[in-house]
Amino acid sequence: MLKDLSYKSEELKYQLLKFMDEYVYPNEQVYEDQLNEGESRWVVPPIIEVLKEKAKAQGLWNLFLDDEEYGQGLTNYEYAHLCEIMGHSLIAPEIFNCNAPDTGNMEVFIKYGTDEQKKQWLEPLLSGEIRSCFSMTEPDVASSDATNIQGSIVRDGNEYVINAKKWWTSGALDPRCKIAIVMGKTDSNAQKHQQQSMILVPFDTPGVVVKRYLPVFGYDHAPHGHAEVHYNNVRVPASNILLGEGRGFEIAQGRLGPGRIHHCMRAIGAAERALELLCKRAEEREAFGSKLAEKDVIKEIIAESRIEIEQARLLTLHAAHKIDMAGAKAARKEIAMIKIAVPRVSLNVIDRAIQVFGGGGVTEDFPLAAHWANARTLRLVDGPDQVHLRDVGRLEMREQLK
Amino acid sequence: MLKDLSYKSEELKYQLLKFMDEYVYPNEQVYEDQLNEGESRWVVPPIIEVLKEKAKAQGLWNLFLDDEEYGQGLTNYEYAHLCEIMGHSLIAPEIFNCNAPDTGNMEVFIKYGTDEQKKQWLEPLLSGEIRSCFSMTEPDVASSDATNIQGSIVRDGNEYVINAKKWWTSGALDPRCKIAIVMGKTDSNAQKHQQQSMILVPFDTPGVVVKRYLPVFGYDHAPHGHAEVHYNNVRVPASNILLGEGRGFEIAQGRLGPGRIHHCMRAIGAAERALELLCKRAEEREAFGSKLAEKDVIKEIIAESRIEIEQARLLTLHAAHKIDMAGAKAARKEIAMIKIAVPRVSLNVIDRAIQVFGGGGVTEDFPLAAHWANARTLRLVDGPDQVHLRDVGRLEMREQLK
């Protein structure tokens, strides 16, 4: 990186690296085994709570929060470095209470929650006691254009009545999931970007139906899972509306910036893990008379991977820095750019590693295929690449012509 | 295509297309449901046997066999057209008794089997009563260089004793799997390409242990599955050796040509299915003020897909034709070329379709992610692309310099 980290961040970084080596990597298989041996896939493997306690005890907790009161006050640029490290392992983010969508939800509570809402939902989220989900995307419309969203939130006396068919509500299958933030229309006649609102729905409210989990390639992502959730005449107090009617878009925009930095840095972490595995495998395997590591074609894919990763990381750090300096809105182009560029790089690198691992690469014997499926999905999360490319093109054109 | 099909092939093609529409597509979900409702994932969904009977009754059976006695005597070029159609659906090949590895195994029996072996194994395979598997790849060595293979086949009196740790033994978990063809070393001191032999191992022989299934991007591919199989002191009669000691490579080479045509044409079929789904989805969905189908960026990906598919199909048909005209050995470069080019195209097209389907694209609501995982694996089957690129480069260089 070009810009130095603060002393505190450097310290946290080395502490985190040590924690990963000591506790995370050695327990990946334990987690997998506990998950397979549980009475169902939707039971949380006990090891995760053990590791959460360890992390919390070390202060490796809620690192994503730039808020000094609730978190550690790291900048986006600083946290980005830590987030990348967590991205090496699919089980890591939860261990440090840094997993989506809880991170975004906690930020929403801090910014827009009432004191009561903070007490009821933010505190147990901060302490890792409960989990949460976010219901925005709908199966029946192209949700990348958020104005398409049809779910309704209708005022009825002191309550709002919610009717919506949502999917990709990640974490909804986790037994610890207690609260959902739901986006829907409160006013179809308002201006295009003021029709939508966000509202809190305690997950045990009558009418909340978790229909099924959505597999990602063949993965169920248990015990969290991505759910299709139906909200059938769900009634919540009027005070559960966040920030006020018609403010849904505003809240949605606000949570995007840091969230994308997190997604992208984790994707870079996954790429680094893949490259490390690739190199080690290349050193071990022999074919056609020499070690893979000695073959120029292998050196080329290693080089291409390193070149891509370095650029993706610099671009993401640059975007994080811009958010820190000028805010997420000013960094809109930069944030859209990493959303496009980084998942591609991560997919490229992991794909090359799979190729070097041969058949083993597509199995669960190595964490390549699972990381790949995640990174692939990232190209769709918050809208497909095409939507972001259009945005970047439009913003660039505007700057060029002014 | 440039070269006309025979009247018979054209007839079969239209019959097959009709069968797909009437019986295959409508039963994909039935198959999935029966699989999920079975007492385990490793029970064959009953619908498959029903459909096999229908296909057999219509003469849509064993179409892959160019042998006129056992099959219908179609050329590789002719069958390629039918094989592509089967590739549209993941459940189709089995319905027509045209699924790997049974196809390759049946060809081996026809070419190299004794009358007795044919009676015992070939006949029930031809009639679809049993299934079979092929054990070559090993987890502990880079098996793309087949000289690395370590499994041992040792003569002991009238028997051979087999000790080997194999994986990617596809179909081994199918309850109907009765016979394995196993490749291993009979003579470590022989010339490099004469050390290996192939031998028949009835699957109920003591010492045959199916250790586990290998997931492919999270998919179990039940009820067939790709297995890790250990052969622990497995004893079979000496007559089970195929063609004689040291002939393993020769047999392996012989089965590659048509097999790759099949794999590639099915991958093209998968791409066509994806493109069809993409176009229909683009017509239905609307975002940012217009139908996806009306957006130039969508037209571009449709165009790129069509251009890639056409070229991939022509290249594969060209290779099939060359096998028909000059034999698999003479078509070695052409066969290697399709192995590299076609899976890439199939992956590109399916990936674009996933992108247009958004989140739905990575789930099982549409057959895209599953087809993608298959096509990705194809880049590793019979050795990774890199091995084939080296071969093509070497063969091309030889021709250029002569």
Add this chain to the structure above:
Amino acid sequence: MLKDLSYKSEELKYQLLKFMDEYVYPNEQVYEDQLNEGESRWVVPPIIEVLKEKAKAQGLWNLFLDDEEYGQGLTNYEYAHLCEIMGHSLIAPEIFNCNAPDTGNMEVFIKYGTDEQKKQWLEPLLSGEIRSCFSMTEPDVASSDATNIQGSIVRDGNEYVINAKKWWTSGALDPRCKIAIVMGKTDSNAQKHQQQSMILVPFDTPGVVVKRYLPVFGYDHAPHGHAEVHYNNVRVPASNILLGEGRGFEIAQGRLGPGRIHHCMRAIGAAERALELLCKRAEEREAFGSKLAEKDVIKEIIAESRIEIEQARLLTLHAAHKIDMAGAKAARKEIAMIKIAVPRVSLNVIDRAIQVFGGGGVTEDFPLAAHWANARTLRLVDGPDQVHLRDVGRLEMREQLK
């Protein structure tokens, strides 16, 4: 290729290959030297007329014409094979009187010319005595959308008066160029595709001004050159209008099909030449301890090149065959597809060869850079790729939804 050539075509092919070896390749440098030693770059090197006589004497003449009266009656599929061979050398097409834009112009004369026009212009073109040019593209508008074209053709008594600013009028600088076909508007009020007409303009008509040549990546393409030509109050007899007012689009469409086959097959020929040079160079050069030919990274680029070329050729032959069978209009999608796919392949292969030649690759010591510049330009001729991608996407979508 999948479909056999006729005996006649095979004969011509071998004769042509022999001619290339005996007369064309050995004279490339002679041509270059004569061009450089001439009193200006815009004088035709004498060797070219010598070689034209030889080719004509052997019957290797006007091979592109499928018309049996004027040419040899070869199909597009058949000529495509010959055209590729000519594409190996930049000086070859003219030697066989098969160079653009004369080819397209001759076809126009045959289809739409009056007897008198044929006598005056077609005959000397057929015999190679004169050359011709085609003025359509304009510098001031995006000419890929031909409805943008502004040049005017106004009836005035028994004459038409032409005012137009054209560029990319290839061949206009050749001292032998005697006739232009000019496209312009005759009626701005007619329906969009009936506003344009084509008219014959003898090149010595007052008001025809060749302003300058247009370099192509630094090349002047002398002595033919691509010219900016201004038509200032140019008056020609009313009978010079081709086919009638408002028929310009119709004529333009008609000449596109075979013309694109020619362009693409020559681009494939250029790619083959580059691959041949690449392989020979790789055999001669040594670096870092071994011949380039022995390095796997070189084998990979050779393989990728062969794979791309084979597919591009098959796609083009397929399009040519479709024109032969169903006409250019029915083959519209196929023709657009090769326009997109083939130049890319040619550029890829030549670029790889340049890379293997190092610094020499970008000079005139080898015919790589010049071929590359040609192929690059081909991505713009008749509209940039983007226009054709949109067409293919639209046509594909239409087929998928019907």
Add this chain to the structure above:
Amino acid sequence: MLKDLSYKSEELKYQLLKFMDEYVYPNEQVYEDQLNEGESRWVVPPIIEVLKEKAKAQGLWNLFLDDEEYGQGLTNYEYAHLCEIMGHSLIAPEIFNCNAPDTGNMEVFIKYGTDEQKKQWLEPLLSGEIRSCFSMTEPDVASSDATNIQGSIVRDGNEYVINAKKWWTSGALDPRCKIAIVMGKTDSNAQKHQQQSMILVPFDTPGVVVKRYLPVFGYDHAPHGHAEVHYNNVRVPASNILLGEGRGFEIAQGRLGPGRIHHCMRAIGAAERALELLCKRAEEREAFGSKLAEKDVIKEIIAESRIEIEQARLLTLHAAHKIDMAGAKAARKEIAMIKIAVPRVSLNVIDRAIQVFGGGGVTEDFPLAAHWANARTLRLVDGPDQVHLRDVGRLEMREQLK
């Protein structure tokens, strides 16, 4: 960028931007015209000396030199920002006395020159009175492997006798070129990397023969040109050897680091220029019913270009920073990475701009084709990409395994 520039650098940057607008861009055509109207292409257009005086007067001079005595003491990181700006115009670097190979040669004189050599050659180079060249590459061997170089430098009494056939001696055709640094073998029996030496050859020494210029695509790059230079029994005083016999490699390595930063930043500048031109053209042109700027496919290529450029710039700045912090040797991997990544990006962006400009894009009406040819050549300068990929792969593997 992530790291702030010093106040001085920021000042220089804005001064430079202003100079470019006021003096450079408006004189590009003047330069071209003077070049074309000169008595030969190898006469320096007078405007260049006028602009050099202006730049020198403003202190925009020798900015590349990190040496505080001879230059302005800017770091590589700081100069990189200025160098990018110069890269916008092909005539700019010379105006600021920052053009290759003089820059590298001046650095060599500063580091290794005797006082006398400095007085004789460095001073007039620093003041822009003379120019210089660098003779290393040879046409007869793969010079990317510098151990292949065959030119001989033989001690004979108080002199060295040089016999060598060199090419790509850039600037040798410039009438102001007075001195060459020549690399050749002094001892074939020494260790591999100690066989080579560098020696000063005044360009008017008998036996120095400039054979011809080497075109780059069709460009002659007059009046500097890339020359083939033969050194036939050229005798120079023994004191002309640089640093001592066998030190050629050491000197060659030393000049590579900053030189590649310069090349890459200029290539990024060229890409920025192309993107700017692209955007403006897209705003002006209309096709198929709307401005190009409004089309999503155009927005996509603008976005892709911006994404690529940002990453390439960050990577290059990162490498420059590493040279500043740790030296060129420690930054070897970073320097190799930009050598691979940046020219590709520049080529991609310029190529897209050409596509948007249609036919105009390949001519000299816009500075796209010329910039493209430069960037293409950059993929070969100092060895083709393949050599650097191998290096990066090797270095990465070493780090991963330690």
